[in-house]
Amino acid sequence: xxxxxxxxxxxxxxxxxxxxxxxxxxxxxxxxxxxxxxxxxxxxxxxxxxxxxxxxxxxxxxxxxxxxxxxxxxxxxxxxxxxxxxxxxxxxxxxxxxxxxxxxxxxxxxxxxxxxxxxxxxxxxxxxxxxxxxxxxxxxxxxxxxxxxxxxxxxxxxxxxxxxxxxxxxxxxxxxxxxxxxxxxxxxxxxxxxxxxxxxxxxxxxxxxxxxxxxxxxxxxxxxxxxxxxxxxxxxxxxxxxxxxxxxxxxxxxxxxxxxxxxxxxxxxxxxxxxxxxxxxxxxxxxxxxxxxxxxxxxxxxxxxxxxxxxxxxxxxxxxxxxxxxxxxxxxxxxxxxxxxxxxxxxxxxxxxxxxxxxxxxxxxxxxxxxxxxxxxxxxxxxxxxxxxxxxxx
Amino acid sequence: xxxxxxxxxxxxxxxxxxxxxxxxxxxxxxxxxxxxxxxxxxxxxxxxxxxxxxxxxxxxxxxxxxxxxxxxxxxxxxxxxxxxxxxxxxxxxxxxxxxxxxxxxxxxxxxxxxxxxxxxxxxxxxxxxxxxxxxxxxxxxxxxxxxxxxxxxxxxxxxxxxxxxxxxxxxxxxxxxxxxxxxxxxxxxxxxxxxxxxxxxxxxxxxxxxxxxxxxxxxxxxxxxxxxxxxxxxxxxxxxxxxxxxxxxxxxxxxxxxxxxxxxxxxxxxxxxxxxxxxxxxxxxxxxxxxxxxxxxxxxxxxxxxxxxxxxxxxxxxxxxxxxxxxxxxxxxxxxxxxxxxxxxxxxxxxxxxxxxxxxxxxxxxxxxxxxxxxxxxxxxxxxxxxxxxxxxxxxxxxxxxxxxxxxxxxxxxxxxxxxxxxxxxxxxxxxxxxxxxxxxxxxxxxxxxxxxxxxxxxxxxxxxxxxxxxxxxxxxxx
Numbered sequence: 001x002x003x004x005x006x007x008x009x010x011x012x013x014x015x016x017x018x019x020x021x022x023x024x025x026x027x028x029x030x031x032x033x034x035x036x037x038x039x040x041x042x043x044x045x046x047x048x049x050x051x052x053x054x055x056x057x058x059x060x061x062x063x064x065x066x067x068x069x070x071x072x073x074x075x076x077x078x079x080x081x082x083x084x085x086x087x088x089x090x091x092x093x094x095x096x097x098x099x100x101x102x103x104x105x106x107x108x109x110x111x112x113x114x115x116x117x118x119x120x121x122x123x124x125x126x127x128x129x130x131x132x133x134x135x136x137x138x139x140x141x142x143x144x145x146x147x148x149x150x151x152x153x154x155x156x157x158x159x160x161x162x163x164x165x166x167x168x169x170x171x172x173x174x175x176x177x178x179x180x181x182x183x184x185x186x187x188x189x190x191x192x193x194x195x196x197x198x199x200x201x202x203x204x205x206x207x208x209x210x211x212x213x214x215x216x217x218x219x220x221x222x223x224x225x226x227x228x229x230x231x232x233x234x235x236x237x238x239x240x241x242x243x244x245x246x247x248x249x250x251x252x253x254x255x256x257x258x259x260x261x262x263x264x265x266x267x268x269x270x271x272x273x274x275x276x277x278x279x280x281x282x283x284x285x286x287x288x289x290x291x292x293x294x295x296x297x298x299x300x301x302x303x304x305x306x307x308x309x310x311x312x313x314x315x316x317x318x319x320x321x322x323x324x325x326x327x328x329x330x331x332x333x334x335x336x337x338x339x340x341x342x343x344x345x346x347x348x349x350x351x352x353x354x355x356x357x358x359x360x361x362x363x364x365x366x367x368x369x370x371x372x373x374x375x376x377x378x379x380x381x382x383x384x385x386x387x388x389x390x391x392x393x394x
Numbered sequence: 395x396x397x398x399x400x401x402x403x404x405x406x407x408x409x410x411x412x413x414x415x416x417x418x419x420x421x422x423x424x425x426x427x428x429x430x431x432x433x434x435x436x437x438x439x440x441x442x443x444x445x446x447x448x449x450x451x452x453x454x455x456x457x458x459x460x461x462x463x464x465x466x467x468x469x470x471x472x473x474x475x476x477x478x479x480x481x482x483x484x485x486x487x488x489x490x491x492x493x494x495x496x497x498x499x500x501x502x503x504x505x506x507x508x509x510x511x512x513x514x515x516x517x518x519x520x521x522x523x524x525x526x527x528x529x530x531x532x533x534x535x536x537x538x539x540x541x542x543x544x545x546x547x548x549x550x551x552x553x554x555x556x557x558x559x560x561x562x563x564x565x566x567x568x569x570x571x572x573x574x575x576x577x578x579x580x581x582x583x584x585x586x587x588x589x590x591x592x593x594x595x596x597x598x599x600x601x602x603x604x605x606x607x608x609x610x611x612x613x614x615x616x617x618x619x620x621x622x623x624x625x626x627x628x629x630x631x632x633x634x635x636x637x638x639x640x641x642x643x644x645x646x647x648x649x650x651x652x653x654x655x656x657x658x659x660x661x662x663x664x665x666x667x668x669x670x671x672x673x674x675x676x677x678x679x680x681x682x683x684x685x686x687x688x689x690x691x692x693x694x695x696x697x698x699x700x701x702x703x704x705x706x707x708x709x710x711x712x713x714x715x716x717x718x719x720x721x722x723x724x725x726x727x728x729x730x731x732x733x734x735x736x737x738x739x740x741x742x743x744x745x746x747x748x749x750x751x752x753x754x755x756x757x758x759x760x761x762x763x764x765x766x767x768x769x770x771x772x773x774x775x776x777x778x779x780x781x782x783x784x785x786x787x788x789x790x791x792x793x794x795x796x797x798x799x800x801x802x803x804x805x806x807x808x809x810x811x812x813x814x815x816x817x818x819x820x821x822x823x824x825x826x827x828x829x830x831x832x833x834x835x836x837x838x839x840x841x842x843x844x845x846x847x848x849x850x851x852x853x854x855x856x857x858x859x860x861x862x863x864x865x866x867x868x869x870x871x872x873x
Contacts, residue, residue: 083652141839147819149779150819152819152830153843153864154607158570161602182652208535235698343591367580371853372598375849375852378845379845
């Protein structure tokens, strides 16, 4: 069965009906990321597709509210029309996951998905200031609001962002937005090893001219030579000045080529959407979040156990890793290496068989798991929202 | 003022005071870490919301996470309420004790544990003061961004409890945007590590939930914070206007032009006069409104950005422009603003409100605040962060006149209701505490409050931690 509520009231009424004879529900936006998480079986799917459109946009306040079924592309076009943008550069995983459809705002919020600018401007959860949602009791509720400074009550916005649809049905999201930079320029250092590249990126982030993004594409990841990319954004004169100062302070790492305009934009879209690792499709994809300076050494540890192709973003703090599916796609050594560095690893792309066997989300400690189970129950006592998608029993 | 109710103390707990104190002494290494002498307890009776005070049973100042864990496990087992405390600078009564509670203060846990410039993180004990973090990382060329006015005294633990902001959060965000991980002692004494040096940990965002939870989910003993490289320089421009409307429109146009200054501070005429009389900063006392707009970067970058801002201000009929060209001029411009609360305290007693509004409603809200306060026969001065709409109306009154005090409290409540009515919220950075607890029904529906309370009870089913705060007292009985 498939539900497509067309209004908030309709969604809440539907949930109240469903709760009377609880039956699990899969929540879906554009359906472009449905292969992330544990495979789940539900009798019904609830799509947010018909809950679309902008409910408030105040460019002078840098605030926008949209219904969660709104395509991300539509929201970004609206903001671009007023010279603004979502600060966190939401990624598009259609190529990576081999999916079709339109990524929606609700999906981005449910996954707390952020792209390269996360390192400077924060994650989706940092820009998200308000939500309207229906909980598992069919109650239509609000968290946060439309003002960017708000500490009134428990911050349920943070809890819902990144909950992968397991706590509530999200109806409307309000974001703090930023002006689009007037100019953007990428410094590209060629031929660095992973170690050298991570050292360079961490050094760059500590200068008074910090890049808005820092990524490393090793040899073979979309080019014959390794490329280390630092992106500067802002007013034109300022970007030119910062690029000079940054290049000078990093001169010990070699000379930097400058990439601008369309070519620079394409390059960062490729990093954002993990394009260099899309093929071969049968490979599993892991996403490791690490303390940035531990990026290269963590990959070296994993490589001692199995071969893989990688892509570094967030100055080394985000490692995308492609490896064969055999032996649980390396779950044990990959998770051990990530944990040893103080990070965690998520299995983003794998066959349903593997995702049923290997927990796609990095498993929490027993005490934290108990808190999470309690939170799930506080929102969704009957367990109807995406049950088991994140973890068995949650 | 006596309008805010406290939960009735439990006589059985009060009767067991000496036994509880003795057992607490056995749980901590330093016997002086437990305070029960009435004279020594006096400083802990209240926080910066001084209109209310209650002496606690005792105060414990543990020196380690393990001691906090032992103390909490014991108190929870005995059913004794716990009031967590940092430096006691809360403006909303968030750290005011209950008579049958034990205050657990983290002020002794104030060490820097690790600074990692390459990761742009620092791991610190939560009792460290806000400013001490910046001082510790300064030698590496870094700073800790959230900067509440009380940053010399307030602790990170308190900043996390209230999700504190500051003057520079327009660009750098508030505490939650600069906090990567916490060590949290749960009410049963279990210690959990949430988040850490890596971004976006798996599972529900418990770090985000704990930040701003006002000490009701556990006690934070350590934290990993994001540190940022210090910019090359920063300079403000002072802009005066003949009306609040013009100043408000100027703010909107600055942001509309794609400029995000690090700070946009707003003062109205009463605030200008009070600050000028106190500090002699050279503010134009005839102006209706004054903006201080600060930008960062190299000298050339600052010049270019200030020129853009001044051009916008001219379109809105700016009457005075003072662009800082040196550190001395910068200090002079900020001098009046930074002394605002102290200067106001010299002319009258005041309560400082903290609502946030959509910035487009600014002129209308300022006019209505004036009407509200005049309606009670009182005066108001407005000083606030204009870029993000976080207002700080200072309602002036005489603390020795009970009638005026009650009127000031009522005027404050009306102002906060107005903030909610225009689409804003009750508190932008000070927290709910006891001060705004009974106004929560104006911002949230009953179902919304019950949803929040249900999440709180996952962490603390018996409501041992900081009870009587944030949630209206009648919420539970009527549930």
